[in-house]
Amino acid sequence: MGSLGTNHASCTAIPEAEGKAEFQPLNPEDVRAYLHKAVDFISDYYTNIESMPVLLDVKPGYLQDELSSSPPIDSAPFVDTMKELRASVVPGMTHWASPNIFAFFPSTNSAAAIAGDLIASAMNTVGFTWQASPVATEMEVLALDWLAQLVRLPTTFMNCTSTGRGTGGGVILGTTSEAMLVTLVAARDAALHRCGSVGVSDLPRLVVYATDQTHSTFFKVCRLAGFDPANFRSIPTGPETYGLDPVKLLKTMQAGRYTGFVPTYVCATVGTTSSNAVDPVGAIAYIATMFNVWVHVDAAYAGSACICPEFRHHLDGVERVDSISMSPHKWLLTCLDCTCLYVRDTHRLSGSLETNPEYLKNDATDSGEVTNLKDMQVDVGRRFRGLKLWMVMRTYGTSKLQEHIRKDVAMAKMFEDIVCSDDRFEVVVPRNFALVCFRIKASGAMTEEDADGANRVLMENVNKTGKAYLAHTVVGDRFVLRFAVGSSLQEERHVRNAWDLIKMTASSILD
């Protein structure tokens, strides 16, 4: 395992050039040949994926046993690489593209998104500034503005409106954690400024707010930004909706008023990871305004649903928040990574994130007419991130994207109805989108604790078959199964088959 053998790099002598073809890593004919091979692999993969076990029983370290522990000295035909991919890599995968995956949230995808990502990889632009590749920035701005219109965000969040450029705008980041981090830092710096802090001396006074259902990454990112864990307020939610109670938020903010605490940032979630709870955005924003607190809306998953008018009400009040992020890689057919962050005032972000090294100075920046996206993110370098999102919207149009959301929700509703019709089960929280939280219910001699155990065994036994993959959560102290519909290859029959498997497995446990 990993030993430094004689195969090691440094043992290679400087090669003699004579008589050898020069190495051309981007030779167009090689590019064409390699990529066509990769495309055929992918198309076959999707064609056969349904029959592959979605979750495999591999052991930690398995790949080290399959592949060489050291890099090869000599080059090899690309077909050898592809052969190892099929033989050693595919068997160790959890197939997120499988129609039989119902765990976590789906990582949705589409032909247009993959094509866009592929072209971005090949162009390999590094769009830190507008000038470094104008279209990389312009396309990101355009794609964000299109998406903003799809979810009917107020124009204050858009880069370009019919009345010209305002102070709002967006950036495409890797994940929600990054969106939280950059907005937290901007909010932190504004709060420090407000309370007259000398440097970061008042940082220990700043307080952040979320609920006990907010994604765990939020408090992690607060730690990264230097907030004191003692000042993380996790507001308990109730079993009706698991959404934030504005009265509790108000009381929590008021409680710190006379003890020197500085309310700084509240994270509202539209569609929590655990159970898809929705925090009341408008009420939260109303309260936060009283305390000059930054409000961020994390709509990573459910933001995509808001492209359908019937779901848009979950964002009511968004015109009063400071920032919102949503991740098309979760539910809008755009492969990872693609998290769209919108802020009402881009200067508040760039005030904390701007750099201006000599080698990036240019006339376009000096003109003040362009956005330099490096000033709205952690990183300097960045891919051509807008391309795949634009290609998805351009190719499928609003109508197909809405059809996709509605189909998933309809399948989830169907599953919910079936679960409700079996009196051994219960749906634990109201379904808002395409996630159903359910469990075998305690009844008769079976206590809640017994039911917890039965549900855990049910999940394990279903997953062991490789025919479906469920994940769990704990809601209201109960072990609950999460059934997330939406994998891009999923059809009604996959949901029905999964239910048959769950039902049969439950019967064998309960009998």
Added chain:
Amino acid sequence: MGSLGTNHASCTAIPEAEGKAEFQPLNPEDVRAYLHKAVDFISDYYTNIESMPVLLDVKPGYLQDELSSSPPIDSAPFVDTMKELRASVVPGMTHWASPNIFAFFPSTNSAAAIAGDLIASAMNTVGFTWQASPVATEMEVLALDWLAQLVRLPTTFMNCTSTGRGTGGGVILGTTSEAMLVTLVAARDAALHRCGSVGVSDLPRLVVYATDQTHSTFFKVCRLAGFDPANFRSIPTGPETYGLDPVKLLKTMQAGRYTGFVPTYVCATVGTTSSNAVDPVGAIAYIATMFNVWVHVDAAYAGSACICPEFRHHLDGVERVDSISMSPHKWLLTCLDCTCLYVRDTHRLSGSLETNPEYLKNDATDSGEVTNLKDMQVDVGRRFRGLKLWMVMRTYGTSKLQEHIRKDVAMAKMFEDIVCSDDRFEVVVPRNFALVCFRIKASGAMTEEDADGANRVLMENVNKTGKAYLAHTVVGDRFVLRFAVGSSLQEERHVRNAWDLIKMTASSILD
């Protein structure tokens, strides 16, 4: 521009399903067709790229004028999307893949890397935990261990060695900024713990060190992590090498000793962005040990060169540092994003970055036998990041990768020699790798300030031709041209042509 017209999403009625083919975003035949079209586009793009102007004169907002300001309602054939790509997107690009780009650092690439990234996009796994997709983690560990062997990192940085698993290991991140951020946070938390801080109360005492040549993103990331800008020590470098002077570092660290400052983190660079200066890693690590300071080595660009034995000495002493990052997307033929971070003690990272929400709990994590890569990064979600890097090393082998580095260095040396042979020019700093920093030199009646102006005009006039793209920096208060060799399609003739253009343009300025 961006107006909310009648074309808007919410105006679409819920579509009737009857008589319509169901939308299948990942239909394998569509995937095959779309991707083959994208591949042919890419291959043609590389074939023709040489004749395209590398840098274009487009105006801010140009794309808004070219494309619709609102997303379309209806879907369209993929060929329409590709047509717009060719007509409106390509003309707004700075062609980073062009062999005529010498600006910034090259974003190197290869057929194998693009294929690997494509397959990762299609598989679309989300490998936050080992269990979420075992091979995604295992492949990342393997690729990092292979690369560690290529650059002869000590086994203490590897995940798996012949003696089993130690405390070391790595993670693939987006860019160097992220590598700096996560290690800074770990160092910050360790320093706070050491000085008995109550929460973050002692944060205002922590001090970080770098040089005036360190990438500007370092101090930006320090701000993100909550360090006080007043405690950023930027150590001046001298015009001999622009590398860090260990004596100055020692004195700076000693200076704060009696005033309550807590030395926390020093960033050493191997190959600075401005002029490719190299800080003395071993000496820095030696001094830092006396103060219990975390040492990070930023070898983003030049780390790749260290796969050749003749460059490896630049990393001498690395066995004593805490972490090192290098970016194969810069010089190891792997498209963005790919920054490899290695740490000697992964527990120091995960101690600051770990989360453990209920829905990610699993037996593999409980066993302690696996790495959960989400605990070594900001984000939770993550692509199948190891695949493309593995495919590059697996396909090309050590020998071709070394050949690639040596070819670039040889071309840079050739350019340097040509510049030196023209007595109107000077090479400003010693060339270490494949970057040449040069300028028209002041002589006769031409002052240094005149020369600054002449060099600026030279750069602008060269860039305006679209036949080459140079960037600049300021070194020792002088305006200096950066000539970075290494774009993956580059050959000797491109370097010679660029020199002819520079020489001719200089003549017209100087005459």
